[in-house]
Amino acid sequence: MIFCKIGIYSVDISICRAAKSIYLCNDNNAIKHNMLVNFRTILSALTLTALLSCTELPAPELPESPQEDPSEKPGDNNGGSEEPGSEEPGSETPSGKTLVLFYSYTGNCKTLAAELAGYAEADVQEIEPAEEGLEYDANNYAIGSRLIAAIREKPNEASSYPAIKPVSRNAADYETIVIVTPLWWSNMAAIMQSYLFNEGSKMKGKKVGLIVSSASSGISSVVADAKRLVPDVQWMGEALWINNSNRSRSDELIKEWWNELNKKEETMTSEIKITVSGKSLPVKIEDNVATKALVAALREAPITYEAHDYGGFEKVGGIGRTLPSNDSQITTGPGDVVLYNSDQIVLFYGSNSWSYTRIGKIQYGTLEELKSFLQAGNGNISVSLSL
């Protein structure tokens, strides 16, 4: 049972790292050799690899009580910003508008990041753990497992995230950021989670893409981690999933994915649709951070929310998410659609002066038609926004 399916990828994901110096890196079978390998390490790597390949690890069980590892200092999370003697963090000047961020333990994501950087003409930033030499996959992936368990247990606490080295590039300097990360126990690898926990807010309003590499497990929880750690950004299409069955074509897949994302970008829509009680009207939209994020969200799915009358001049309701905003004091008029408090959309059938971010204007006929469409003064309505 244990040794079923030991094949190319088993060798890839486990031997090449656990033995640390042998790189039988999957499909191209490139061999970096160093024969000073501990036999016991290889044996345990093979066994663990076999477990991975046999079970596909869709929802791995983490140890109930992760063992303490004295070499780890959970509270010692420097967030990539205070390593003495290192280059000033985030000080390197950007050479382009795209940054590829990657973490890689066994080298797969490093390869993917390099492939993407070539097409995207991007700068590359590696994220590295502060503590060197840890074998995340040794002893049935004990360290990796414990790190993920700690984050799962308390995702909002800085002390749950392993410390990382300072980075020389600042995500805030770039328009577009692509995160390239391994999957660990169905989640995003802990080291990349640390970086995003500390620096994710610098990406607010930016275009962000995601590439996930796993042996075989599906990536939905990694996508959820990314959305939790990097809020208020414009996610660029679907995440790209590279695994051991398509890894040999990663170069081609990355190129297609990148081209597709950029094609969509070029055709940034100037209009969305608003539907109330089965009737739809177009909304001409502004070009700003809020509408970019809104359109990106609508590319994934329509947004439906409940709106109520307020003040005799508007229908307002929370849309169940936040959008990036650039509020300013404005006076609205009938048909105006604005973002209020980053998480509510207001549809005006009258006028008000307040601090809002403009979304656009409903293209309506007469004021009476607009009021009837929005059921002005008649209580709650279900509003659907779509492309």
Ligand SMILES: Cc1cc2nc3c(=O)[nH]c(=O)nc-3n(C[C@H](O)[C@H](O)[C@H](O)COP(=O)(O)O)c2cc1C
């Ligand atoms: C701690 C740890 C946990 C892992 N858990 C899984 C898993 O649950 N499912 C899976 O398919 N692969 C798992 N893997 C394999 C990696 O996701 C995969 O080999 C990935 O390509 C590694 O990327 P890298 O070479 O850039 O580190 C795990 C690897 C490690 C080190």
